[in-house]
Amino acid sequence: MDDNFTNAYVLHRGSTNWRPQYHFTAPSAWINDPNGLIYFQGWYHLFYQHNPKSCEWGPMHWGHAVSRDMLHWKDMPIALEPDQPYDTHPEGGCFSGCAVEKDGILHLIYTATVKRNGKTVQTQCLALSEDGIHFRKYEGNPIISAPPTEIEEDFRDPKVFQVNGKWYMVVGGSVGGADYGGDGRIVMYESDDLYHWEYRGVILASGGRLGSMFECPDMFPLRDKWILTCSPMNHPEYNKAMYCVGTMDFENCRYQIEYLGNLDFGFDYYAPQSFLDAESNRVLIAWQNEWLWMPWSRGWGPTGKENWLGTLSIPRTASLGDDGRLKLFPISQIKTLKVQETVEKEILIDSKGYDIRVQNPRCFYLKLRFQAEKMPSRYLQIGLLGKGERVCVLHLDLVGMVMTLDRDKADDYQSGRMNCIYRPQGKETELEIYVDHSSVELYVDHGVCCMAANIYSDEDQTGCWIRTPYKEAVLDTLEYGSMKSVWE
Numbered sequence: 001m002d003d004n005f006t007n008a009y010v011l012h013r014g015s016t017n018w019r020p021q022y023h024f025t026a027p028s029a030w031i032n033d034p035n036g037l038i039y040f041q042g043w044y045h046l047f048y049q050h051n052p053k054s055c056e057w058g059p060m061h062w063g064h065a066v067s068r069d070m071l072h073w074k075d076m077p078i079a080l081e082p083d084q085p086y087d088t089h090p091e092g093g094c095f096s097g098c099a100v101e102k103d104g105i106l107h108l109i110y111t112a113t114v115k116r117n118g119k120t121v122q123t124q125c126l127a128l129s130e131d132g133i134h135f136r137k138y139e140g141n142p143i144i145s146a147p148p149t150e151i152e153e154d155f156r157d158p159k160v161f162q163v164n165g166k167w168y169m170v171v172g173g174s175v176g177g178a179d180y181g182g183d184g185r186i187v188m189y190e191s192d193d194l195y196h197w198e199y200r201g202v203i204l205a206s207g208g209r210l211g212s213m214f215e216c217p218d219m220f221p222l223r224d225k226w227i228l229t230c231s232p233m234n235h236p237e238y239n240k241a242m243y244c245v246g247t248m249d250f251e252n253c254r255y256q257i258e259y260l261g262n263l264d265f266g267f268d269y270y271a272p273q274s275f276l277d278a279e280s281n282r283v284l285i286a287w288q289n290e291w292l293w294m295p296w297s298r299g300w301g302p303t304g305k306e307n308w309l310g311t312l313s314i315p316r317t318a319s320l321g322d323d324g325r326l327k328l329f330p331i332s333q334i335k336t337l338k339v340q341e342t343v344e345k346e347i348l349i350d351s352k353g354y355d356i357r358v359q360n361p362r363c364f365y366l367k368l369r370f371q372a373e374k375m376p377s378r379y380l381q382i383g384l385l386g387k388g389e390r391v392c393v394l395h396l397d398l399v400g401m402v403m404t405l406d407r408d409k410a411d412d413y414q415s416g417r418m419n420c421i422y423r424p425q426g427k428e429t430e431l432e433i434y435v436d437h438s439s440v441e442l443y444v445d446h447g448v449c450c451m452a453a454n455i456y457s458d459e460d461q462t463g464c465w466i467r468t469p470y471k472e473a474v475l476d477t478l479e480y481g482s483m484k485s486v487w488e
């Protein structure tokens with residue numbers, strides 16, 4: 001595959017009111033989890049859960065796109081579609097999974113889902129490709145035909161990785177059932193060849209504390225630790241993308257947790273998957289939405305009117321801080337999309353507010369640096385996508401170090417506030433904000449805290465401001481500019 005391959009599949013994403021211009025969306029119709037992320041033969045491959053016929057979830061296909069930089073994508077033909085007795089059902093299909101390269105061949109490992117006698121049947125299956133474009137399902141599928149004994153219907157989302165020449169697979173499961181108050185599990189399998197798998201055991205159990213089902217598990221090394229991530233269903237505090245820092249004893253299949261955290265504190269960040277980029281950085285991409293069983297949802301939002309639904313987050317590089325916690329920050333390539341318009345220093349902010357006028361007021365970035373200690377004001381507020389009272393507000397409590405994302409008045413479709421304690425890393429705090437039509441992403445101090453959310457504002461909501469409720473604040477620097485579209 002070279003850069004000149006047929007343009008037939010390169011579809012642009014017209015600039016409508018809500019369609020993001022530098023976040024990935026499908027050419028049309030429904031999308032959820034990113035799948036099969038891999039750097040293969042010089043290209044980044046992104047597959048994704050896709051119902052090509054509708055803007056609602058339905059029979060799951062694997063959509064496919066490729067990129068040289070993880071930002072500019074070329075659409076490829078659908079990679080997997082439900083066409084086998086084990087994966088064809090209106091409420092099933094080719095569910096989430098991963099990709100690995102073995103002997104120069106791209107292997108996709110996914111969950112085939114069907115219903116039989118009213119019961120969901122999920123098995124783990126394999127598909128192969130030499131060229132990264134055409135895929136054939138392995139005739140011996142499924143490669144794992146039944147869950148371990150204690151797990152019943154919910155048994156999905158395999159993620160495969162290699163350690164010391166052996167292949168390992170983590171799979172999400174539930175004891176008792178995801179929708180029936182069950183208890184989440186991540187189980188592990190081992191293989192020498194990707195075809196024959198031996199069950200090793202449970203590496204994470206909710207124990208009544210962490211949710212009824214662990215969807216889309218992932219496991220990867222950072223420094224001398226193993227990071228385990230998943231998206232719990234019915235987590236008591238609605239943690240949508242959980243991570244554990246810990247150590248893994250592969251021989252005895254025991255994972256020991258040292259820290260439990262949250263990958264993102266916003267509303268919309270689910271089912272992240274990780275992979276290694278060309279420079280061996282660990283990168284995560286997530287579905288920037290969430291399921292309706294979460295409490296703040298009021299439907300899927302309105303973008304079906306524009307014939308697309310579902311956004312993927314900006315790819316984020318993961319690193320482990322000296323404090324033993326994970327940081328997630330946009331990949332460095334994001335710089336190539338920034339068109340800097342202003343950098344100002346020593347800006348005084350008061351309750352009258354400071355208006356920011358970006359050339360493209362619905363597709364821009366904003367970067368602030370400040371020292372909380374120097375501020376007379378305890379609070380700082382940033383308005384995004386605003387028009388009068390209709391606005392998405394970010395509140396910073398500089399003493400309590402709490403950041404609140406408030407979308408109560410931002411649009412007609414959603415409501416709620418999300419909080420995070422943001423732990424500044426030094427005297428000066430840096431806040432980076434990315435707005436992309438219907439997407440907002442916030443990062444404190446290079447990713448010690450992240451928040452992602454969808455905002456379905458009206459076209460004339462173009463205001464952006466910074467203010468204090470009373471007293472004054474000083475910003476060391478304020479930088480902003482428009483973001484280039486990756487589809488032009």
Ligand code: FRU
Pocket residue numbers: 032033049060095096111156157215216270271
């Ligand atoms: C997570 C998820 C997965 C499943 C897929 C189906 O968002 O529910 O567990 O494989 O979506 O589309």
